[in-house]
Amino acid sequence: MEEKLRALTDRVNQLARAYYVEDAPQVSDGEYDALFDQLLELEKEAGYSLPDSPTRRVGGEPLTAFLPHTHLGRLWSLDKVRTKDDLLAWGERVERLLAAAGAPKQDYALEYKFDGLTINLTYENGRLVAGATRGNGVVGEAILPQIMTIRSLPLTIPFAGKMEVQGECYMRLSVLADFNAKATEPLKNARNAAAGALRNLDPQVTASRHLDCACYNVGYIEGKTLTDQAEMLAFLREQGFPVSDYTEYFSSIQAVYDAIVAAEGRRETLDFLIDGMVVKVRDFQARQILGSTDRFPRWAMAFKFAAEETTTVVEDVTWEVGRTGKLTPRAHLEPVELCGATIRHATLNNWDDIQRKRIGIGSRVFLRRSGDVIPEILGAVPGDQPQAPIQKPEHCPACGAHVEHRGVHLFCTNSLSCRPQIVARLAHFASREAMDIEGFSEKTANQMVEELGFSAIAELYTLTPQRLEGLSGFGPKRIENLLSAIQNSKTPALGAFIFAIGIPNVGAKTARDLARHFGTLEALRQAPLDALLQIQDVGEVVAMSIRDFFQDPFIAGQVDKLLEEGVSPQAETKPQRQSPLTGKTVVVTGTMERMDRKQIEALIETLGGKAAGSVSKKTSLVVAGPGAGSKLEKARELQIPVMDEAAFFAMVEEDI
Ligand SMILES: [Zn+2]
Incomplete structure (x- = not known):
């Protein structure tokens, strides 16, 4: 029995390793699942599982609290520079100190600075026995069940001595994109997604985010001596740890700087976030000579790329109305430079978010931006004293209608004639993944509402050349193109149409699933909750959104008008004969x-x-x-x- 269990555990681990660490799958997902199921079965028969069994990774019961964990070796934080001059000055100092100690000139190792959450792993007798956050470098939080869900980290290793390994946990951008395509509450950025997942008490949540890790340091080891960075990374690889593909060695600090510039240039092409580069003296004996200050080691330096986080002052908050009537607070900021752009506005998400972050008018706040994402206010700086509270709106700023609190959001209750809602609905309706009306932008939508007095989407299909004449930007050619684009949009795929009408919580993918499942718009409109819940990825919130949407008489009228104007959604696949499996x-x-x-x-x-x-x-x-x-x-x-x-x-x- 033990032998069978050992063999199957090894086989599944080897396949998982090929998939998660080497990125070279050896079998199909289906075959992997079948073997995994077999292993579960065998473990059940045996009444136990081996310590390195992949079945231990699926995430156990939620914890009630994180316990403190004391690291064996201190986890240093790194000193930072942001400019070439400061980097070169550091390099000169290192070389001077080494020369003064009579040591030979040393190479530098250059690595990515992953933008995630630092973790510390403890192995004893070849087993992963503890895992913790960095915390203050001496004491962190114990998060072993969360860490065990990271497939690329080994649960057992050949080396038997006591050892601590540090790594940076992160979420791949492609994984984040996949996650967000299916999520009703999308995650804002990969860094927060990874940190939030690891610091979630429920390991199932951690498992669902499919995190990765890049190990870069052995912070403590018994029974083995490592002599330099290259040897250490080779040792980590040999033990089965995931290690970044990128490490380069240079003999001069100028060459290091050139490589940093090159790395910053390809930063956007990476599938993960980096916020800088880390330079370390390669040789460990030289590190001993250099030592550390009371805060940082002298032998390492982080080079931070252009600032992605800064502070500024909230000067005002206004409320913008979206297509569902949702009021989103927009912060007007004292202009500030971030990532090479001047930032004047940022989102505050919703009313509850403002309360939670304790932000008022005049607050000094942390502002963060990553990639092209809209800048986000992280919270007030410690000790902040706002001049005035932010007022909760009682009336819609656009139409004056009564405002309603639903969940964490505020909504304008006037979906009939609130202009920004109509503009946003029109723009969404015409967008590429929806009806795909070429040349119809948000600006066009605004013109239709403000200048032509549109109150319903269906009016698009009654447009004549005469009505468009005289609108700014509309010459004869543009009028002709737009009208023909509108005509051409009359036979959309059903999924695109379902997305276009803007059911809350229904994204493009869910809309396609609904189309495939129900086949016709009518079937979807009539679908009871039970039928909606049959669909994979449709939970109660989405199902109720769909039902409430179609039961709203105003919306029903709007949809009917579209159909009356000749819009005819097409089933994505030919209507099928009924088979015993239809809808199952x-x-x-x-x-x-x-x-x-x-x-x-x-x-x-x-x-x-x-x-x-x-x-x-x-x-x-x-x-x-x-x-x-x-x-x-x-x-x-x-x-x-x-x-x-x-x-x-x-x-x-x-x-x-
Ligand atoms: Zn309104």
């Missing part, structure tokens, strides 16, 4: 004979069903073959119908 969510697990699992899943989709990867209350049917494990068990637990492969094919035989 099916999970296939275990080994299949007649076709492989991927082919069966494709068949399910062709027959109007949805193939899902995991069993939940939304699953209609589980097709189980030999070796089916936890999914089968879950299906039985939830009393979901289960059939074998033969029964499945007998059922669908007529339809294939």
Whole structure:
């Protein structure tokens, strides 16, 4: 038994390593899942799992609090420079100090400065026994269950001595984009996403963010001597730790600077955030000679790229009305330079956010910007004394209607004739992922409402050349182009139309899922909550948004008007014959004979069903073959119908 368990654990770990660390998958996701299920089954039989079992990574019960953790070795913070002169001055000082001590000239190691959260891992007897945040460098917070969910970090290593390894945890930008495509509350930036995930008491939340880690330092080690940075990184790699692809060594500080400039140039092409570069003296003996001040080691320096965080003063707050009537506070700031741009405005998210961040008029606040994201106010600086509180609006600043508090947001209750709402709805309706009306910008939407007095989206389809004449920027050519673009938009894909009408909480992807599932607009409009909840990724909030949206008589009228004007959404796939699988969510697990699992899943989709990867209350049917494990068990637990492969094919035989 032990042997079987060992072999299967090793196999799954090896595949996971190929996937997460080496980025070179050796099998399909389906095959991996099948092996993973087999391992779960075997562990259940055995009544235990090995210490390095990948099944331990899925995230256990939420913690009630983080406990303090004392690091074995101190985690230094680094001194920072931002200019070439300061960097060169540091290099000269290092070289002078070494020369004075009679040491030979030394190489520098240059690495990325990942913008994430620093963690400290403790290994003992080859096992990961503790994991903590950096904290103040001496004491951090214990977050081992959270850290264990990071697939690229080894749970066991060959080296048996006691050791601490430091790394920077981060979220890949591509992972963040995937996450946000499905999330109702998108995450603002990768750094906060990673830090928030690790400092979340619930390891399941951490697991759901698919974090990565780059290890860069052995802070403490017993039973082995490492002599320089290159040897240390090689040792970390050999032990199975994820290490950044980029480390370069230079013999002069000028060459280091040139490489920093080059790195800053390719910063935007990386799949992760870096906020600077770290330069270290390569040789450990030289580091000993240089020593440290009471705050920083003298042998390392962070070169920070152009500031992404600064402070400024909130001069005023105004409220802007979006297409759902949501009022978003906009902070007007004392102009400040950040990332090479002058920032005058920033978002404050919502009323509750203002309260939480304790911001008032005249507050000095931290401001952060990463990439092209809208600058965000992080909070008031410590000890801030605002001059006046920010007033909670009682009336819509655009139309004067009564304002309502729903959840954390404020809403204008006048969806009929509040102008900014109409402008925003029009612009959204015409946008690329929606009706894709070329040449129709937010500015055009504004002209339609302000100058032509539009009160409903459907009026777009009644536009004549005469009405457009005389609008600024509209010559004969532009009028012709716009009118033909509007005409051409009359047969949108159903998913695009569902997205275009702007149901709260329904993004482009969910809209496509809805279109595929229901086939027609009418079917979606009539769908009861239960039917909506059948769809993967549609939870209660989204389902209720959809239902409330279509039940609103004003909205129903607006949608009807569009249809009356000849807008005719097209089903994305040809309407299918009814099959026994129409509208069903099916999970296939275990080994299949007649076709492989991927082919069966494709068949399910062709027959109007949805193939899902995991069993939940939304699953209609589980097709189980030999070796089916936890999914089968879950299906039985939830009393979901289960059939074998033969029964499945007998059922669908007529339809294939
Ligand atoms: Zn209003």
